[in-house]
Amino acid sequence: MSVVAPPEIPPSAAPPDPARPDPPRHRRTLPEWVKANLLLLPTSVWFAFLLVIPLLIIIEYSLGKRGVIDPVHFTWSHLRYANYKDALDPDRLPIFVRSIEYAAISTFACVLLGFPLAYWIARFGGRFRNVYLVLVIIPFLTSYLIRIYAWQVILQDNGLLNRLLGDLGLGNHHVFINHAFAVILGLTYGFLPFMILPLYASIERMDVALVEASYDLGHGKVSTFFRVILPTVSPGLVAGVLLVFIPAVGDFVTPSLLGGVRTQMIGSTIADQFGGSQNWPLGSAMSVLLMLFILAGVFVYLRRVGEEAL
Amino acid sequence: MSHKSALRPRYLKLHAVLVFAFLFLPIGVLVFFSFNQARSGTDFTGFSTKWYSDLIHNHQALQAFRNTLKVAIAATVVATVIGTLASFALTRFKFRGRSAYSTLIFVSLVMPEVVMGVSLLAFYANIAHFKLGLTTVILAHVTFCIAFVVVVVNARLASFDNRLVEAAADLGATPFQTFLRVVLPLAAPGIAAGAMLAFTISLDDVVITFFTSGPGSTTLPLYIFSSLKFGVSPSINALSTFVLVFSLILLAVGGLFSARSAKRGVTAIDVNALG
Numbered sequence: 001m002s003v004v005a006p007p008e009i010p011p012s013a014a015p016p017d018p019a020r021p022d023p024p025r026h027r028r029t030l031p032e033w034v035k036a037n038l039l040l041l042p043t044s045v046w047f048a049f050l051l052v053i054p055l056l057i058i059i060e061y062s063l064g065k066r067g068v069i070d071p072v073h074f075t076w077s078h079l080r081y082a083n084y085k086d087a088l089d090p091d092r093l094p095i096f097v098r099s100i101e102y103a104a105i106s107t108f109a110c111v112l113l114g115f116p117l118a119y120w121i122a123r124f125g126g127r128f129r130n131v132y133l134v135l136v137i138i139p140f141l142t143s144y145l146i147r148i149y150a151w152q153v154i155l156q157d158n159g160l161l162n163r164l165l166g167d168l169g170l171g172n173h174h175v176f177i178n179h180a181f182a183v184i185l186g187l188t189y190g191f192l193p194f195m196i197l198p199l200y201a202s203i204e205r206m207d208v209a210l211v212e213a214s215y216d217l218g219h220g221k222v223s224t225f226f227r228v229i230l231p232t233v234s235p236g237l238v239a240g241v242l243l244v245f246i247p248a249v250g251d252f253v254t255p256s257l258l259g260g261v262r263t264q265m266i267g268s269t270i271a272d273q274f275g276g277s278q279n280w281p282l283g284s285a286m287s288v289l290l291m292l293f294i295l296a297g298v299f300v301y302l303r304r305v306g307e308e309a310l
Numbered sequence: 311m312s313h314k315s316a317l318r319p320r321y322l323k324l325h326a327v328l329v330f331a332f333l334f335l336p337i338g339v340l341v342f343f344s345f346n347q348a349r350s351g352t353d354f355t356g357f358s359t360k361w362y363s364d365l366i367h368n369h370q371a372l373q374a375f376r377n378t379l380k381v382a383i384a385a386t387v388v389a390t391v392i393g394t395l396a397s398f399a400l401t402r403f404k405f406r407g408r409s410a411y412s413t414l415i416f417v418s419l420v421m422p423e424v425v426m427g428v429s430l431l432a433f434y435a436n437i438a439h440f441k442l443g444l445t446t447v448i449l450a451h452v453t454f455c456i457a458f459v460v461v462v463v464n465a466r467l468a469s470f471d472n473r474l475v476e477a478a479a480d481l482g483a484t485p486f487q488t489f490l491r492v493v494l495p496l497a498a499p500g501i502a503a504g505a506m507l508a509f510t511i512s513l514d515d516v517v518i519t520f521f522t523s524g525p526g527s528t529t530l531p532l533y534i535f536s537s538l539k540f541g542v543s544p545s546i547n548a549l550s551t552f553v554l555v556f557s558l559i560l561l562a563v564g565g566l567f568s569a570r571s572a573k574r575g576v577t578a579i580d581v582n583a584l585g
Contacts, residue, residue, distance in 0.1 A: 253535070
C-alpha cells in the first residue's frame with residue numbers, strides 16, 4: 001500500500017480569520033468619492049449646461065457690444081467695458097441704489113411686522129398654534145404674482161382705497177401706484193411670510209428658562225430682549241433677512257405691477273434690456289453687477305453675523 | 311407678577327390680528343371682486359359667477375393651465391429624482407469638492423430670477439439654438455427646482471441615524487437592499503416635501519417662464535401677468551381666485567399627507583428646514 005500524502009492545503013484555503021473583513025464584500029463597494037460623484041452626475045451635468053454655461057454667456061455678453069443681426073457682437077480681441085460704465089452712469093446708478101433701498105426698507109418692515117407675530121405664535125399660540133402657522137404658510141405657498149395683483153386692485157386710481165377715502169370725504173383722486181410707497185408695500189407684503197417662518201422656527205426652539213433666568217438675575221425687559229432673546233433667535237433672523245432681501249432686491253414682478261418709470265428697480269430694468277430695449281450687453285452687465293452685489297453681500301453679511309448662525 | 315415677559319401677550323395678540331388682516335385682506339378683496347357683476351370699478355353691482363363661466367370658454371387660459379400642469383409635473387419629477395441623488399451624495403459621503411458643490415447649490419438659490427431667466431434665454435437663443443417652447447420652460451424649471459429639493463432632502467437626511475444602515479449590513483443586507491428598504495423609506499417624507507415645494511414653486515413661477523417660453527407655451531401665471539398690461543379686470547380676478555383655490559387644495563392635500571407622516575415624526579412643510 002502506498003501512502004498517499006494528503007494534498008497540501010494551500011494557505012489561501014485556510015479558514016477565514018474572523019478578525020479580518022470579508023474580502024469579496026469589500027471588493028464590491030466602490031470608493032466613497034466615486035459613489036458620491038456618480039450620484040451627483042445628473043445634477044452636475046444639469047448645472048453645467050443650464051446654470052454655469054448660461055452665467056458665463058452673460059459675462060461674455062457683458063463684454064461685447066450690440067450686434068446688428070445678432071443681439072450681441074463679441075470678440076475676444078475687443079473686450080468692452082463700456083457696458084459696465086453705462087450700467088453705473090448717473091442715469092442708471094440710481095436704479096441700483098433704489099433697488100437696495102427698497103429691499104432694505106422692506107426687509108426692515110418685515111422684521112418689525114414678522115418678529116412679534118412669530119414670537120406670539122411660538123410662545124402664546126396655545127392649542128391653535130398650528131392653525132396660525134398654516135395661516136402664514138398659505139400666503140407663503142400661494143402665487144406671489146396674484147398676491148401683488150391684489151394690491152393693484154386696491155391701489156389703482158379707481159381702486160378700493162381711493163373709493164374708501166372718497167367715502168370718508170378725503171378725496172378719491174390719490175395716486176398710489178407708481179410711488180415708492182406702493183412698491184415697498186408690495187415687497188413687504190409679498191415676502192413677509194419668508195421672514196415669519198424662519199423666525200418662528202428659531203423662537204420655538206428657544207428655551208423659555210433663559211428668559212426667566214434673565215429676569216431673576218435682575219435684567220429688565222429691554223435688556224432681556226437684546227441680550228437673551230435676540231441672540232438666541234438670531235439664526236432665524238439671519239435666514240429671514242436673507243430670504244426677504246435677496247429676492248426683493250432683484251424683484252421684477254412688484255415694480256412692474258405697482259411701480260412706474262420713477263420706481264423701476266434693477267430686476268425690471270434688466271428685463272427691459274432683454275425685451276423692449278434690446279440692449280443685451282447692457283442688460284448682461286447689469287445682471288453681472290447684481291449677481292456680484294448679492295454674492296458679496298451674502299458673504300460679508302454671513303461673515304459679520306457669523307456663519308454658524310445659519 | 312403675572313406676566314414676566316419682555317413682550318406682552320396682549321399687545322402681541324393685537325399685533326398678530328393686524329398682521330393676519332394685512333396678509334389676508336388683499337386676497338379677500340380680490341376674491342370678493344371676482345364675483346362682481348360690473349366690468350370695472352369698485353361698485354359692487356351684484357353677485358355674479360359669469361366671470362367664472364366665461365373662464366371655461368377661454369381657450370387661451372385653459373391651454374395655459376394645461377401647460378402649467380405639464381411643466382410643473384415634468385419639472386418636479388426630474389428635479390426630485392436628480393436632486394435627491396445629489397442630496398444623498400452630499401449628506402452621506404465625504405469627498406473632495408463637497409463644499410464647492412454646496413456653494414453651487416447656494417448660488418442657484420440666491421440667483422435673482424431675472425438673472426437666471428435672461429441667462430437661460432441667452433443660452434437657448436444663441437448657443438443651444440433651442441426653439442423656445444414647453445421643453446425650454448421645463449428645462450428652466452428643473453434648474454431652479456433642484457436646489458430646493460436638495461435643501462429640503464438634506465434637512466431630512468441630516469438627522470439620519472447611520473447606525474440603521476450599519477445594522478442592516480450586519481444583518482446581511484446588500485448595499486442595494488439597504489438603500490431600498492432602510493435609507494429610502496426614512497428619507498421619503500423629506501423627498502415628498504421637496505417634491506411638493508418644487509411643484510408649488512414651478513406652478514407659481516412667472517419671471518423665469520417669461521424669458522424661456524415661446525408661442526404656445528404660455529403658463530397660467532404668465533398668461534395672468536401678460537393680461538395685467540390691460541389693467542385690472544374681473545375675469546383676471548376670477549382666474550386668480552381659481553389659482554388661489556387650486557393652491558389651497560394642493561396645500562390641504564400636502565397637509566393631510568404630512569399629518570399622516572407626522573406620526574412618524576416629520577412634517578411635509580418642515581419650517582425648521584428654513585431656519
